[in-house]
Amino acid sequence: xxxxxxNLNDIMEIxxxxxxxxxxxxxxxxxESTIIAHGMPYPENVETALxxxxxxxxxxxxxxxxxxxxxxxxxxxxxxxxxxxxTAKNVMKVSRRDFPYVMAMGGxxxxxxxxxxxxxxxxxxxxxxxxGVGGVHRNAEKSFDISADLTELSRTGVAVVSAGVKSILDIxxxxxxxxxxxxxVVTFGTADFPAFYSRKSGFKGSCSVSEFKEAAGIMKxxxxxxxxxxxxxxxxxxxxxxxxxxxxxxxIDKALKEAEVAGIRGKDLTPYLLSKIKDLTGGKSLETNRHxxxxxxxxxxxxxxxxxxxxxx
Numbered sequence: 001x002x003x004x005x006x007n008l009n010d011i012m013e014i015x016x017x018x019x020x021x022x023x024x025x026x027x028x029x030x031x032e033s034t035i036i037a038h039g040m041p042y043p044e045n046v047e048t049a050l051x052x053x054x055x056x057x058x059x060x061x062x063x064x065x066x067x068x069x070x071x072x073x074x075x076x077x078x079x080x081x082x083x084x085x086x087t088a089k090n091v092m093k094v095s096r097r098d099f100p101y102v103m104a105m106g107g108x109x110x111x112x113x114x115x116x117x118x119x120x121x122x123x124x125x126x127x128x129x130x131x132g133v134g135g136v137h138r139n140a141e142k143s144f145d146i147s148a149d150l151t152e153l154s155r156t157g158v159a160v161v162s163a164g165v166k167s168i169l170d171i172x173x174x175x176x177x178x179x180x181x182x183x184x185v186v187t188f189g190t191a192d193f194p195a196f197y198s199r200k201s202g203f204k205g206s207c208s209v210s211e212f213k214e215a216a217g218i219m220k221x222x223x224x225x226x227x228x229x230x231x232x233x234x235x236x237x238x239x240x241x242x243x244x245x246x247x248x249x250x251x252i253d254k255a256l257k258e259a260e261v262a263g264i265r266g267k268d269l270t271p272y273l274l275s276k277i278k279d280l281t282g283g284k285s286l287e288t289n290r291h292x293x294x295x296x297x298x299x300x301x302x303x304x305x306x307x308x309x310x311x312x313x
Contacts, residue, residue, distance in 0.1 A: 011103055014123055015076025021062040022124050025312055027304035029056050030075075030120035030128040030158070033067035035293070036082060037091040037110035038271050039131070040286065046086045048290050050079065052129070052297045059301035066119045068094060071106035075123045085110060095148045113160065114152035117230060121156050126219065126307060128158050129300035131293045132166040132196040133232060134270065135174030138256065143265065146177070154181035154229045159219050159307075161300035163292040164194035164201065164234040167245065168252050168273045171201045179206070184222065184231040186215060188299055192236070197288050198245040199236040212299070216306035235299050237292035243284060251280045 014022070021028050031052060036045045053063040064076040067085055074081065085091060085108065092102050094109035096118060102109040111119060113133055120128050134147025147169075153160065165174050175193065178185055187193055187205040195201035209215050215233050222231065236242075255276040259265075264272045277285045 011071070012073040012075065012119075012122065015064065015074070015078075017062055018064045018076040018123070025308060027061040027301070027308040028064055028125045028127075029061050029297070029300050029304045030116055030123075030125045031056075031063055031065040032113060032116040032128070032130050033065055033077070033085055033110040034093055034112050035131060036065075036067075036085045037088070038093055039274065040289070042086050044286065044290070046083055048293060049082050049086075052293055055294055055297040056129075056301045059298065059305065061301040061304050064120075064123070064125060066111050066116050068099075068102050068107065068109035068111070070108065071103050073099075073103065073119055073122075075119060075125075096152060097148070113149040113162075114147075114156075117152050117156045117158045117160065120158050126158060127161065127300055127304040129161045129293075129296050131163060131289060131296070133160060133162045133164070135165040135169040135171070136177055137269070138168070138170045140170065140173065145265070145269070150174070150177050150181065150183075152230070153178065153183045153232065156230050157223055157228065158230045159215075159233055159303070160230055161188075161233045161235060161296050161303065163196050163237055163296060164232075165196065166270065166274075167195040167197055167201070167248055168255070168270065168277070171195060171203055175203055175205075178232070181229070182227070183229055184218065186218060186231060186233045188215060188233055188235045190236050194234050194236040195245055195248075196292065197237065197243040197248050197285060199239065199242050200245060202245070205232075205234055212302035212306040213310075215303045216310050219303075219307055220310050233299070233303065235292075235296050237288060238295055241288045241291040243281065243288055251277055254280060
């Protein structure tokens, strides 16, 4: 159990390569750990996590996978720690509300989008790569189920590179919520807002860019103005791995109905739906998930490099 009087340095451990990069102004990209502990089956979760780190390193950027291990907030994991999170039991999903309990109890936690944003900002990392962001769930007017990712984006200064929001959500309402909270939604290489498995959702972002330095410039301008909060940089999945939205809608509807019958709700709903969609698509959704994360890693590394260059100048 956590002792009173301990400071942040006692409960947060920054991996040496990450610390060196931050101290010298080299680009760093934060990575979540929920995809390891809860997002994919073993061993695909480990293979994907290590492949993403490798993509980022090959771009000359330092990856920092974030998690809580034994009550310590880790900014950058070893391969052994990634393997541990992928196979350990009782690894909690950690967002803002969960940090105090998991760390005080000396537990293990896989950080969600919101949890990773908090940790990245504490460490001084401005770019975070993930698969998809949470949002307003379908039928939220009845369930009030809105992801903590959205409120975190309104308050925490980190740019989140993703394939849009998960297509199991109400994308239109999610974008309305982000507009209300003043969160820029930047589409990269397209005017269409992507829908995770699909390249198009039928909606637009607030603006679009096609170069790393343009995205980095928007980040710089936002924070130089003193505007709080983060932003989304939404990147479509490569075309050959896409599952078109019209094909996904029937699958999602079926998964939602099965979740309702089973009484699944709250934080258990998203992992249930993703697992059910994997089964209904014969594993194709998992392959799409892997490749959209790889694409996001490539783009996120480029944006992190461009942002570090702007900061050096």
